[in-house]
Amino acid sequence: MKLLDIAHSRTGDKGNTSIISLIPYNEHDFAMLKQNVSAEKVQKWFQKLGHIQVTRYEFPGLHALNFVITNALGGGVTHSLNLDRHGKALSSALLEMPIERES
Amino acid sequence: MKKVRIGSGAGYGDDRIEPAIDLIDGANLDYIAFECLAERTIALAQNEKKQNPESGYNHLLKYRFERILPAIKRHPTKVITNMGAANPLAAAKLVQTMAFDAGLNQLRIAVVTGDDISTSIEKFTDEVTMETNHSLADLEKPIISANAYVGAKGISDALDDGADIIITGRVADPALFIGPLIHEFKQRYDNDDFLGQGTLLGHLLECAGQVMGGYFADDDRKNVPDLWNLGFPYADFNEDGSIVMRKLATSGGLLSTETVKEQIMYEIQDPTQYFTPDVVADFSQVQVCQTAEGVKVTGATGHPKTGQLKVSVGYEDGYIIEGGISYGGSTAINRAKLAGNVVKKRIEYLKIPVEELQIDYVGVDSLFHGVLLDQQSPNEVRVHFAARTKTLAAAQEIKREIEALYTNGPAAGGGVRTYTQQIIAIASVLIPESAVHIQHQFLEAN
Structure with missing residues (x-):
């Protein structure tokens, strides 16, 4: 199973920082996501982006997580040579992360 | 309970105009706000103003007001926008001329300056x-x-003085929405929870179609009806600080707890500290729920501005x-x-x-x-x-x-x-x- 199967996501950007949400379709999956999708795991998943640092923030009322990834966007929208200067597509990469479902 | 109804007319400088006109005509709005100024836009506009002192405002200003003015003649609605960019005064003069030509010579048009x-x-x-x-x-x-990035005070003061259309340069995006709330609810700029709630309203509306199923569609689980005809959102801000996000029944798109969650979290780093000129908003305890009228959003608070x-x-x-x-x-x-x-x-x-x-x-x-x-x-x-x-x-x-x-x-x-x-x-x-x-x-x- 991938995150794609149980959650949705949107990416935003501030300067050279990417902010990626992770929102389970079913609120009951929130606890499992909190346990299994740590900041460290997301940092490892995106490590090829460079010297990134991942911080995770919780939105308990929304049952959702935001991952804030610094240094992820090639210098930010006015500096980056990336085709996707905002890193808008990064949410699709997060959702490809495999995850084990508890039975 | 008193409520104020505000529509979202644009989510970026070149956004569509038809969904905004649909809202003015069909949503019984008190206000409509057009957020049209990205981070770099104003620098480009400043360059244009240097070439021609009468330019430097949003390129679609005339195109938009050709359509907005007849609509607010049919359904009186106050208009707030940062389309002034680097030259709000020149923008307002053009709008005033257009308003006269449209037979709207009673409209009071205000300009907010000082951000430059x-x-x-x-x-x-x-x-x-x-x-x-x-x-x-x-x-x-x-x-x-x-x-x-200035706060809402210039806007709320202009409304207190009777403005019908307000044209600004750079203001913080939520200020376009907080201004009318301060004016309508006669609040002060030291009510941090109120300002936090107003900031959330602005954050929900400032990207227009993006909370209505725009930038959301994917296969089966994220199906958006009639995406081609995406509507823009409007909201009721209630006296108790709760927000009801709403969608016209006639427009395409999708307004759900899922689309609202994506927008609340969009570009938020530490949810307990969302810095704005008027308040440090706290979205960490926000909740959403589906109601018959739309999606109700509650729980934003605020801390004193920096x-x-x-x-x-x-x-x-x-x-x-x-x-x-x-x-x-x-x-x-x-x-x-x-x-x-x-x-x-x-x-x-x-x-x-x-x-x-x-x-x-x-x-x-x-x-x-x-x-x-x-x-x-x-x-x-x-x-x-x-x-x-x-x-x-x-x-x-x-x-x-x-x-x-x-x-x-x-x-x-x-x-x-x-x-x-x-x-x-x-x-x-x-x-x-x-x-x-x-x-x-x-x-x-x-």
Whole structure:
């Protein structure tokens, strides 16, 4: 199973920082996501982006997580040579992360 | 319970106008706000104003008000917008002329100014920028513009004085929505929870279609009805600080707890500290629930503002040349990589001064830089070149090397396009709010 199967996501950007949400379709999956999708795991998943640092923030009322990834966007929208200067597509990469479902 | 109804007329400078007119005609709005100013837009507008003192406002101002004015004649609605960009006064004069021509000569049009601090930014060149950890002076680049993200007070004061249309330059996006709330509920700028709730309203509405199923659709689980006809949102802000997000039944799109959650979290770093000029908003305890009327959002709070304003400083930062060429067939990826290598070696051989060169393979790894590895060999690959140079001449040399791939590169490449752009970069610094003096004025009747 991938995150794609149980959650949705949107990416935003501030300067050279990417902010990626992770929102389970079913609120009951929130606890499992909190346990299994740590900041460290997301940092490892995106490590090829460079010297990134991942911080995770919780939105308990929304049952959702935001991952804030610094240094992820090639210098930010006015500096980056990336085709996707905002890193808008990064949410699709997060959702490809495999995850084990508890039975 | 008193409520104020506000619509969202635009989510960015070039956004569509029809969904905004649909809202004015069909949603019984009190206000509609058009957020049209991205971070860099005002620097570009400042450049235009230097060429022509009567320009420097949003390019679609006339196009939009040709449609807005007849609509607010049919359904009186107050209009608030930052379409003034670098020249709100010139923008307001044009709108006033248009309003007279449309038979709306009673409308009171106000301009909010003071955000433009380009003449005083020199006092702050020792400030360290948020982007680079160097001071503004260290950048050693020509400064084009300096605009402070200001709060809502200029807008609420103009409404207190009877404005029907308010045109601003740079204001913090939520201020377009907080201004009318302060005015309507007769609140003060020290009610932090109220300001936090108003900030949330602004955050939900400022991207227009993006909370209505725009930027949301995917296969089965994220099906958006009639995406082609996406509507813009409107909201009721209730006296108790709760917000009900709403959608016209006649528009396409989707307003659900899921679309609302994506927008609440959009671009939020620490949810307990969302910095704005008027308040440090706290979205950490926000909740959403579906009701018969729409999606109800509650739980935002606020902490006292910092007393500092963010200033966006636009500066010239050289050029970016981009170009591409496509290859097809089962060996496409190999020829694409050969083409990439040819251009890279030519730049070295010719000693073209380049700050940075990046070569991506579209269809293979241009988006994720290897985060996801595609094992398959695609049937077509586009090589995408991007290089940053200090001079236009160097950018043009690289452009010629990309074009040279036709007769000098690997077999069967096609579709070369190149694009060279002068870069306006943004550096952000914080300054004390006492350094900025916001005013509003009404245009004299013709």
